[in-house]
Amino acid sequence: MKRMGAAAVLAAALLLSGCGKAALPYAREMGDMALLRTMGVDAEEEAGQVRVTVSTGKRAAGLQGESQPPLILSAGGESLSAACLSMQGLSDSYVFYGYVDQLLLGEEAALEGVEPVLDYFSRDVELGLGAQVWLVRGGTAQAAIQAGGETGVDSRLSTLQTDSEMGAAGITRTAGEVFSSLLEQGCAYLPALRAAGPEETEGQTVLLEAGYGVLRDGKLAGYLDGESAKGLELLTGQTAEDIIEVDLPSGRAVARITEVSTRCEPVFQGEELTGLRLYCRAAAELAEFHEPMDQGELAQLREALEEREGLRLRQVMEQLRGWGTDCTALGSQVAQADPARWEKLRGEWEERFSMIPYEVSVQVSVSRTYGDLA
Amino acid sequence: MGLFEPERTNSAPHPRKEPRFPEPLSRENLKKVFEGCVDYMERTVYLHGDRKRTVTVCYLLGMARNERLSDYVLRPLAQDPALSQVPEEELFARLQYGALYNLAANRRTTLDDVVNDLILGSCALFFPGRGDALTLPVVTEEKRSVGEPENEPALKGVRESFVESVRTNTAMVRRHLKAPELKIREHIVGRRSRTQVDVLYLDGIADPDTVERVRRRLDGMDIDGVEAAGNIEEYLTDHLNTPFPTMPYTQRPDRFCQALLEGRVGLMADGLPFAWMLPGTIDQFFKTGQDRAFHWMAASALNVIRWLCAFVTILVPGLYIALVTFHPEAIPVKLALSIVAAKQEVPFSTVFEVLIMLLAFEVLQEAGLRLPSPIGATVSILGGLVVGNAAVEAHIVSPAVLIAVAIAGVAGYAMPSQDFAAALRLWRFLLAILASAAGLFGLAAGCAALIYHLAGLETFGVPYLAPFTSGAGEPRGHSSLLRPPLPRMKWRDGARHTLNRRNQR
Numbered sequence: 001m002k003r004m005g006a007a008a009v010l011a012a013a014l015l016l017s018g019c020g021k022a023a024l025p026y027a028r029e030m031g032d033m034a035l036l037r038t039m040g041v042d043a044e045e046e047a048g049q050v051r052v053t054v055s056t057g058k059r060a061a062g063l064q065g066e067s068q069p070p071l072i073l074s075a076g077g078e079s080l081s082a083a084c085l086s087m088q089g090l091s092d093s094y095v096f097y098g099y100v101d102q103l104l105l106g107e108e109a110a111l112e113g114v115e116p117v118l119d120y121f122s123r124d125v126e127l128g129l130g131a132q133v134w135l136v137r138g139g140t141a142q143a144a145i146q147a148g149g150e151t152g153v154d155s156r157l158s159t160l161q162t163d164s165e166m167g168a169a170g171i172t173r174t175a176g177e178v179f180s181s182l183l184e185q186g187c188a189y190l191p192a193l194r195a196a197g198p199e200e201t202e203g204q205t206v207l208l209e210a211g212y213g214v215l216r217d218g219k220l221a222g223y224l225d226g227e228s229a230k231g232l233e234l235l236t237g238q239t240a241e242d243i244i245e246v247d248l249p250s251g252r253a254v255a256r257i258t259e260v261s262t263r264c265e266p267v268f269q270g271e272e273l274t275g276l277r278l279y280c281r282a283a284a285e286l287a288e289f290h291e292p293m294d295q296g297e298l299a300q301l302r303e304a305l306e307e308r309e310g311l312r313l314r315q316v317m318e319q320l321r322g323w324g325t326d327c328t329a330l331g332s333q334v335a336q337a338d339p340a341r342w343e344k345l346r347g348e349w350e351e352r353f354s355m356i357p358y359e360v361s362v363q364v365s366v367s368r369t370y371g372d373l374a
Numbered sequence: 375m376g377l378f379e380p381e382r383t384n385s386a387p388h389p390r391k392e393p394r395f396p397e398p399l400s401r402e403n404l405k406k407v408f409e410g411c412v413d414y415m416e417r418t419v420y421l422h423g424d425r426k427r428t429v430t431v432c433y434l435l436g437m438a439r440n441e442r443l444s445d446y447v448l449r450p451l452a453q454d455p456a457l458s459q460v461p462e463e464e465l466f467a468r469l470q471y472g473a474l475y476n477l478a479a480n481r482r483t484t485l486d487d488v489v490n491d492l493i494l495g496s497c498a499l500f501f502p503g504r505g506d507a508l509t510l511p512v513v514t515e516e517k518r519s520v521g522e523p524e525n526e527p528a529l530k531g532v533r534e535s536f537v538e539s540v541r542t543n544t545a546m547v548r549r550h551l552k553a554p555e556l557k558i559r560e561h562i563v564g565r566r567s568r569t570q571v572d573v574l575y576l577d578g579i580a581d582p583d584t585v586e587r588v589r590r591r592l593d594g595m596d597i598d599g600v601e602a603a604g605n606i607e608e609y610l611t612d613h614l615n616t617p618f619p620t621m622p623y624t625q626r627p628d629r630f631c632q633a634l635l636e637g638r639v640g641l642m643a644d645g646l647p648f649a650w651m652l653p654g655t656i657d658q659f660f661k662t663g664q665d666r667a668f669h670w671m672a673a674s675a676l677n678v679i680r681w682l683c684a685f686v687t688i689l690v691p692g693l694y695i696a697l698v699t700f701h702p703e704a705i706p707v708k709l710a711l712s713i714v715a716a717k718q719e720v721p722f723s724t725v726f727e728v729l730i731m732l733l734a735f736e737v738l739q740e741a742g743l744r745l746p747s748p749i750g751a752t753v754s755i756l757g758g759l760v761v762g763n764a765a766v767e768a769h770i771v772s773p774a775v776l777i778a779v780a781i782a783g784v785a786g787y788a789m790p791s792q793d794f795a796a797a798l799r800l801w802r803f804l805l806a807i808l809a810s811a812a813g814l815f816g817l818a819a820g821c822a823a824l825i826y827h828l829a830g831l832e833t834f835g836v837p838y839l840a841p842f843t844s845g846a847g848e849p850r851g852h853s854s855l856l857r858p859p860l861p862r863m864k865w866r867d868g869a870r871h872t873l874n875r876r877n878q879r
Contacts, residue, residue: 037707
């Protein structure tokens, strides 16, 4: 009993003396917090300066009423840490970064390099690499966040993320995925957004998908959009639901690409890598057609779809090879196919990837929504 | 000695006066013993009307049953002509061996024995000039009738419950277990109460060491009286410094008999309407009398739910404090937003809110228990619904705290053993305080201390966590978390050291 009493007194003394403050976690009241949901990083005009803009969602701050808009704060500094720290002084609530799950990168910041931002996310105790990363094409993250309006930009970004998971929007990427791609392959792709003004949307400013940005050595190398963006989705096997219209003799048919799988096989002659073969298998559903379709027309439709998808793949390959960025990790598929030869290729892969011949083979199976036609 | 080990100290001697009444056995001395006792009665009877032959009948009013005394003792004494004719020296033996209709007749030679017999409901016959006496049990059987077990309701099982009479209880057990191997050993505990405490076990199944250990501890008890369960439990248990019960009890004879069949040792005390099943391992406090009545899948699922409820009731308040105060990033976003919205305008810290609500919950529960049931229900409704709702609307507490505390409280009611639930409630407070000091670190440290504490407990030589951690080389029984189909439960638990482990073909 005496021992128990002594242990209790010692524990109380340790806690009350403040000695355990360094070792024990720090208590904060959630009611006094502003839960940040979105963070944007821009490069300032002055060299070496960054601007951080953050936003809460609706009802995400302790003193925020139900009808009040999301809290938006913006601060600049010589480093991300300094900018984030100065943010605390701008708010009545404790600014909490633990719920930041959307990261917007301004185009200028991406051109200067995204690795410091991702590195900061990996090291900070509150931020995490699970946040979704978006590139603001032709604009700043601050403007994109302010375009969120009454509902907040996080609402729009969450919708895009959910749509992507359901296959209704393009590929999304987390900070961890982009950072690990940069560290392992030296390049990465990430989804791009653009702010569409009221004149375009007949209303308020809205963030819309704008293809993908490709990073090389941590810096923005260029954008993939249109058919190239679709080609990237084919190459990664993560295609969003894609609608393709084909003119047939009996009329126009509309097919929906529902599933894609692409693999890369290396072609060796002796020890020399002489080429790459890309095999793409896609499943399409016949969404609209006007007349009963015979086997001949079905074959025409299939050929048209294969040609279209092949074209997309070739377009994206040409662009990626032009930048020397194997951001879809075709090299790792070569490594898996032949690890021993890959060891010799690894060092010069970027250079080889830009020059190596490749073949594209696409196979599409078409089905109707209520039965298989092919 | 571990941190939570009970401290064993040698107390000062407490000598028992033996015999309690050293005077020679006589009617006069017996009368002196019961001097000032209004219920002490004497009646002198002429044997078959012979004024030269008298016998004095002594008894305690209310302890002896009048009809038995009249029919089995007084009537033969007054009407049997043989009693007036038999030689004086044979009279005593004749009464002892058949002239009276009583079931038993005992010759007593010491005042102590006669006093004890009278207290237990016998009458004593004193013959002039003799230094011994004859005692005849004519005990009254006035007691509460056998009813339904209120604390362990039966949906699909027997509807009888132990009562305050130990002999009625042993008879109920005997009716369930007709084996002659069922042994019932009696001990008298309490200097003043002289309570009958019976040890029941199945010879050939129960561990003789455990039986001996229980009996030795009963013999070693030297207290004034047994008026409450604690008078037995706190003297028999190995560990006093734990809130966790180590002696499970039941009101149900069927569950008690099942425990005897599993190799446990039973314990009953006169005046207490339940029986203990020893040794008590942690799984016993999660079992109900219905576990073997329901389908094994349903019984297993319910058992898992009860374990889950134990974790919920002990961890939820501490976990809420730790997450909301120290580790908000671990809360899912939407839940965090709800908590922030609910916390707006609440003036108190989360720690204060939770601890106060836990305390309020205990106060309401205690108030509900102490009041008569109709008023108790009103207090619960007033306290739980009206005051709770008003406190939330007035922004004195946040709804999230109210929900967390209510979930923890209600989960505690899922425990079949209220003793175990009370221990969990105490630890719930401790873990909440630790979480208030150091978040998840404090909570994890508290959980580690709890496991350390439980692992250090033993009951009658068996580890408290025996169903999960038997000793080295000891065979384990069947799963304690799930209840397998009964045809597959062929083995008794090895940790109890039963003599015969197989329980079926």
